[in-house]
Amino acid sequence: MLLEVRDLHVEFHTRDGVARAVNGVSYGVDAGETLAVLGESGSGKSVTAQAVMGILDVPPGRITGGEVVFQGRDLLKLKEDERRRVRGAEMAMIFQDALSSLNPVLSVGDQLGEMFTVHRGMSRKDARAKAIELMDRVRIPAARERVRQYPHQFSGGMRQRIMIAMALALEPALIIADEPTTALDVTVQAQVMELLAELQREYRMGLILITHDLGVVADVADRIAVMYAGRIVESAPVHDIYKAPAHPYTRGLLESIPRLDQKGQELYAIKGLPPNLMNIPPGCAFHPRCPLARDVCRTDEPPLYEVSSTRGSACHFWRECLDG
Amino acid sequence: MSDNLTLPAQQGSTGASTETLLKVEGLTKHFPIYGGFPIKRKVGAVQAVDNVDLTVGVGESVGLVGESGCGKSTTGRLITRLLEPTGGRIEYAGQDITHAKRRQLAPVRSEIQMIFQDPYSSLNPRQTVGTIIKSPMEVNGIDPAGGREKKVRELLELVGLNPEHYNRFPHEFSGGQRQRIGVARALALSPKLIVADEPVSALDVSIQAQVVNLLQKVQDELGIAFLFIAHDLAVVRHFSQRVAVMYLGKVVEVGDRDSIYNRPRHPYTHALLSAVPEVAMDDETENRERIRLYGDVPSPIMPPSGCRFRTRCWKAQDKCATDEPPLVQISGNRDGHLTACHFPEEPTTEARSEDVVLDPALKALEESAGKD
Numbered sequence: 001m002l003l004e005v006r007d008l009h010v011e012f013h014t015r016d017g018v019a020r021a022v023n024g025v026s027y028g029v030d031a032g033e034t035l036a037v038l039g040e041s042g043s044g045k046s047v048t049a050q051a052v053m054g055i056l057d058v059p060p061g062r063i064t065g066g067e068v069v070f071q072g073r074d075l076l077k078l079k080e081d082e083r084r085r086v087r088g089a090e091m092a093m094i095f096q097d098a099l100s101s102l103n104p105v106l107s108v109g110d111q112l113g114e115m116f117t118v119h120r121g122m123s124r125k126d127a128r129a130k131a132i133e134l135m136d137r138v139r140i141p142a143a144r145e146r147v148r149q150y151p152h153q154f155s156g157g158m159r160q161r162i163m164i165a166m167a168l169a170l171e172p173a174l175i176i177a178d179e180p181t182t183a184l185d186v187t188v189q190a191q192v193m194e195l196l197a198e199l200q201r202e203y204r205m206g207l208i209l210i211t212h213d214l215g216v217v218a219d220v221a222d223r224i225a226v227m228y229a230g231r232i233v234e235s236a237p238v239h240d241i242y243k244a245p246a247h248p249y250t251r252g253l254l255e256s257i258p259r260l261d262q263k264g265q266e267l268y269a270i271k272g273l274p275p276n277l278m279n280i281p282p283g284c285a286f287h288p289r290c291p292l293a294r295d296v297c298r299t300d301e302p303p304l305y306e307v308s309s310t311r312g313s314a315c316h317f318w319r320e321c322l323d324g
Numbered sequence: 325m326s327d328n329l330t331l332p333a334q335q336g337s338t339g340a341s342t343e344t345l346l347k348v349e350g351l352t353k354h355f356p357i358y359g360g361f362p363i364k365r366k367v368g369a370v371q372a373v374d375n376v377d378l379t380v381g382v383g384e385s386v387g388l389v390g391e392s393g394c395g396k397s398t399t400g401r402l403i404t405r406l407l408e409p410t411g412g413r414i415e416y417a418g419q420d421i422t423h424a425k426r427r428q429l430a431p432v433r434s435e436i437q438m439i440f441q442d443p444y445s446s447l448n449p450r451q452t453v454g455t456i457i458k459s460p461m462e463v464n465g466i467d468p469a470g471g472r473e474k475k476v477r478e479l480l481e482l483v484g485l486n487p488e489h490y491n492r493f494p495h496e497f498s499g500g501q502r503q504r505i506g507v508a509r510a511l512a513l514s515p516k517l518i519v520a521d522e523p524v525s526a527l528d529v530s531i532q533a534q535v536v537n538l539l540q541k542v543q544d545e546l547g548i549a550f551l552f553i554a555h556d557l558a559v560v561r562h563f564s565q566r567v568a569v570m571y572l573g574k575v576v577e578v579g580d581r582d583s584i585y586n587r588p589r590h591p592y593t594h595a596l597l598s599a600v601p602e603v604a605m606d607d608e609t610e611n612r613e614r615i616r617l618y619g620d621v622p623s624p625i626m627p628p629s630g631c632r633f634r635t636r637c638w639k640a641q642d643k644c645a646t647d648e649p650p651l652v653q654i655s656g657n658r659d660g661h662l663t664a665c666h667f668p669e670e671p672t673t674e675a676r677s678e679d680v681v682l683d684p685a686l687k688a689l690e691e692s693a694g695k696d
Contacts, residue, residue, distance in 0.1 A: 040528040155620040185391035186555065187617045190599040194616065212529060215601030256533035258562035259602065266540065267562065269533035273498050 001069075002206040003052070003091075003174055004028040008066035010047050010230075012277075013059060019277040021047045023230040024066070026304075029206040031173065034197070036209045036217035036238070038253075039227035042274055045210045048227075049176050052208075053093050054083045071173065089119050092167035094196075096179035098159035102151040108135075108162050109147035115169040134165040138195065157188035164196060174206040181216060193220060214257060218242060226250050229275050229285035232304065236311040246313035246322045248290045284315070292317045345517055345549050346380040346403065351412035353398050357625065371624050372398040374573040375412070377651065380517065385543055385550035387564030387581075389557055389596070393621055395573040396553045400519045403551065404438050405429060416517075434464045437510035441522035443502030447494040453480070453505055454490040460512045479508040483538060500531035507538060517549045524559060536563060557600050561585055566660075569593050572632040573624055575651060579661030587671035589654055589663040592633045595680075597673055613675050618682040631666065638680050639667045 010022035022044040029035045039045040050056040052068050054075065068075040070091065075083065095101040103111055112134055113127030122130070128147065135143035138161040151159060160180060167175050180196065181189040197220045200207045211217055217224060217238065224241050226234040226249065234247040245251040255268035272289040275281055281288055287297040296316055304312040307322070315321055354369035373395040380386045388396045401407045403414060405421065414422045416432055424432070437460075440446035447456055457476045461468070468475040477487035483504040494502055503523060510518050523539065524532045536559060543550055543563075554560050560567060561581055568578040569592065577590040588594050598615040617636045622628060631649050634640040643666055651664040656671060 040530060157620050185621070186557075186599045187391065187595055188620055190601070191616055191618075193601075213601065214529070218601065253529055256530055258533075258536070258558040266537050267533040269537055270530040271534075273500070273531070274528070 001028045002031045002033075002071065003208075004067075004069045005048065005052060006067040006069065008048060008051060008068065009064040010044070010051055010056065011062050011064050013062065014278075017278045020280060021061075021230050021277055022051065023280070025227070025230070025232055027225050027232060027235065029174065029208055031206050032201070032204040033223070034200065034207040034209060034221045036211060036221035036224045037227060038211060038214065038217060038224055040212055040274055042229075042277060043227040044230035045227050046178055047230075049093070049178055049208065049210055053091065053176060054087055055093070085119075088115065088172070089170045090172050091174040091176065092170070092172045094160075094163050094167050094175065094177040094180045096182050098156070098163045098183070099151060101163060102159065104151055107148050107150055108154070112147075112162070112166055112169060115166060119170055130169070134169055135162070137168065138162070138165045138199070140165075156184055157192055160184060160192050161195065164192075164199070168199060168203070171203060172205065174208070175200070176208045176210070178210045179212070180209070182211070182213070189216070196220075214253060226253070229280050230277065231285065231314065232312075233286065233314045234312065235304070236307070236313075240308075240311055244322050244324070246307050246311065246318045247315045248292050248317075248321050249286050251321060252289075292320060343382045344379050345382045345384075345417060346378075346551075347413075347415040348376060348378040348399075348403065349413045349415070351376040351378070351399065351402055351414065352410045353395075353402055353407060354410045368625055371573050371627055373402065374627075376570075376573075376575050378568060378575065378578070380549050380551055382516070383543075383547040383549055384566065385552055385564045387560035387567040388551060388553045388570060389555060389560050389567060390570035391555060391596075391621055393572070393624060394570040395624070396555075396570050397521050399570070400438070400521045400551060400553050404436050404519050405433075406438075430464075434460070434466070434513040435516045437513060437515040437518050439503075439506050439510050439518060439520040439523045442526050443499055443506055444494075444526075446506055447502060449494055452491050452493055453485075453497075456494070456505060457509050457512050460509060464513060466513065475512070476508075479511055482511065482542075483508045484534075498531075499527050500534055503527060503535050504538065507535075507542065511542065511546075511548075514546075515548060517551065519551045519553070521553045522555070523552075525554065525556060532559075539563065557585075557597065569596065572621060572627050574632055574664065576633065576665070577661075577663045578651070580658065583658050583661040586673065587657070587661070588673065589657060589661075589668035589671055590633075590665045591637050591639055591667075591669055594669050594673070595636075611675050613673055614679040614681075616679075616681045631664070636682065638682055639669070641667065 006026050008022055008025045012019040012021055025048050027035060037045045051063055063076060109128055109131045112131035113124065116122040116127040116130050117124060132143045132147050135147060140146060140158055140161055181192050184192060193216060209217060209221060221238045224236060224238050225232050228249050234250045241250060245254055252270040256270060258267060270289055275285055283299050284297045284302050287293040302314045302316045304314045305318055307313050307318055351373055352375055353373040354371050356366045357368045357370065358364040359367040376399055388399060390396045402409050409422055413420060421429060421432055454476050457479055458472050461472050477490060480487045485501060485504050524535050527535060540563060542548060552560060552563050565581055567581055567584045568575050571592050577584065577593045584593065588597060595615045595617050598613050619636060622635055628635045630646050631644040634644040649664045649666045651662045653661060654663050654668050
C-alpha cells in the first residue's frame with residue numbers, strides 16, 4: 001500500500017459545539033491505482049484529504065485519532081518541516097477552483113518554476129525551462145510564449161491543466177484531486193479528466209479522486225469509497241458498486257440521478273436531509289433516511305461488514321440491499 | 325416533506341398543447357464594452373444572445389441547454405424582461421412585450437415568474453419566509469380568498485415545507501429547502517410560465533432529485549409552462565418535452581426530447597452528449613460514441629464568422645467560415661427538429677468506428693500509450 005489511512009477522526013471546534021467531520025475513516029491506495037471518494041457536501045471527503053495532505057486548518061480543526069501511513073511512515077507523527085518536504089514532492093493536491101488556487105500576481109511560469117527552485121534548489125533559468133516542459137506535458141499550446149502569462153489570461157480548462165502540471169512537477173507518488181472538474185463545462189471536463197487519467201497511468205501514481213459526481217468516477221476509478229456523515233459506508237471495485245450497491249445510501253444516490261437513457265418518470269429521492277455533524281444520529285447515521293432501517297439500526301453502529309474479499313458495506317442489512 | 329400532497333384546483337389543461345404561450349423571434353442581446361481614455365467610447369460588444377428563435381407552448385416544458393457563456397441565462401432574463409433586448413421580438417400570449425413599459429408589463433409580470441440558481445443569494449436574509457412568499461402578492465395587489473397568509477401556508481405545504489415555518493428566516497433552512505421556498509414564491513401568483521435558471525445545480529445529488537420531482541409535480545398538476553435552463557443534459561432530458569441546444573449565443577439545434585437525445589444532427593449536440601459522464605449500470609453505455617473537443621468556447625466578443633462552432637468542429641469546411649448555417653429542418657429529421665449545420669452528422673449516438681478526438685493532448689497521450 002502506498003497510502004493507508006487508518007481509523008482517522010477529525011473534529012472542528014466551533015462556537016456552537018463540536019462538529020465531528022470525520023469519524024473513523026480507513027482507506028488505502030496502491031501505486032497506479034485510482035480511488036474515488038464519493039460523498040455529498042459535509043460528508044467529510046475533503047476534510048479527510050486535507051488531513052492526509054497536512055493542510056487542515058488547526059484550529060478550528062483537530063485530528064483526534066488515527067494514522068496516515070504513507071510509504072511506511074505515519075505522517076501524523078512527523079514534524080511540520082518534515083511534513084513540508086513530503087508535501088508537493090511526494091504527494092500533491094489539485095483543487096477545484098484553479099483561479100483561486102493560483103497566485104494572480106505571478107506568471108504561471110514563475111509559479112510552476114517555484115516548485116523546482118524551492119524543492120530542488122534549481123536556478124531560475126533552469127526552473128523556467130522545466131516549467132515550459134511541464135506545460136508541454138499537459139499540452140498547453142504555445143507553452144514557450146504562454147509561460148510568461150498570468151492566470152487570468154488562461155481559460156478555465158487551461159488553468160486546471162496548469163494545476164495538474166504543478167501537481168505533477170516533482171513526480172509525486174500520490175496525487176489527491178479534490179473535485180478537479182466540478183467548475184468546468186462538460187466538454188472541457190471530459191478533456192481534463194481524461195488527461196488526468198492518462199498522466200496517472202503514464203507516471204504510475206496513486207490517485208485519490210474526490211467528487212460528488214457518480215458519473216465522473218465511473219470511467220476512471222478502480223475503487224470507490226462512499227462517505228456519509230464522516231464514515232465510509234461502502235467500499236468496492238467500481239464495477240461492483242454500479243451493478244449492485246450493497247448500501248442503501250449508495251443505492252439511493254445511484255437511483256436519484258437522472259440518466260440519459262431514461263426520462264419522465266419520477267426520480268427516486270432519498271428522503272430527508274443529510275445529518276447535522278454536531279448531532280449525528282446514534283446507531284447508523286443514515287437510519288432516519290433509510291428505507292431498510294429497523295430497530296437495530298437506531299442503536300448499533302454497523303461495522304464495515306465484509307461483503308467479499310474486495311468489498312465492504314457498513315449496513316446491517318447489506319445482503320438485503322445487494323439483492324435489491 | 326410528504327410526497328403525496330393533494331394539489332389545489334388545476335388551472336388550464338394538463339400537459340403540452342399546441343397553443344403557443346411564448347414566442348421569441350430573432351432575440352438579440354449585446355452588452356456594450358466601453359474603453360479608452362479620457363473619453364470612454366464603446367469599443368465592442370459581448371454578443372451574449374444573437375438571433376434566437378424559441379417557442380414555448382401552454383403547459384409545455386422546454387429545456388435550454390448549453391455550456392457556460394452560451395447565453396442561456398441571458399435568454400431567460402430577456403424573456404422575463406429583467407434585461408432589455410437589443411433586438412428581436414418577444415411575444416407573450418399574443419402580446420408584444422419586447423419593449424413594453426413598466427405599466428404595460430405589470431399584468432404580464434405576474435404570469436411569468438422566475439426560479440433562480442442560488443437559493444442562498446436569491447432570498448432576502450432579513451425577511452421571514454412568510455414575507456418572502458407574500459410579497460409578490462402584495463406588490464401585485466392580489467388578495468386570494470382566505471387571505472394572503474392562508475395562501476402562503478398552502479404554498480408552503482405544496483412545496484413540501486412545514487406551514488408552521490412561516491415565521492422562520494432563510495438561514496434556518498438547508499439549500500434544498502431554500503430552493504423549495506424559491507419555488508413557492510414563484511407559484512404565489514399562479515403564473516402561466518416559469519423560467520427556471522439552473523434550479524438544481526447548486527444542490528447535492530440526493531436533494532436534487534427531491535427538487536426535480538417537486539418541479540415536475542408542479543408542472544404536471546398545475547399545467548404551468550417551464551423554460552428550464554440547465555447545463556446538465558440528464559436533468560433536462562428528464563424534465564423537458566422539447567430541448568434547445570445553445571452554443572455561443574445561438575440556438576444550434578432544437579427539437580423533441582427523444583429526437584435531440586437519440587437522433588442529434590448537429591456536431592456540437594453530439595459532442596455534448598458524448599461528454600456527459602454516464603453512470604454505467606450495465607454495459608450498454610460502452611456503445612456510446614466518444615467525441616472529445618479541443619479547447620474552450622471562444623469569446624463572445626469576437627465570435628467566429630459563419631458557423632460559430634466551426635473552430636472546434638471536426639467537420640468544418642471553408643463554407644462554414646463564410647456562410648452562417650440557418651436553423652432548418654434537415655431531411656430525415658422529424659417535424660420540429662431544426663438544426664443549424666451545413667454538414668450534419670448521422671442521426672445516432674452509437675459508437676463510431678473511430679473516435680473523434682480533437683484534443684492534441686489526448687491524441688498524443690493515446691499515441692504514446694499505443695506504442696508501449
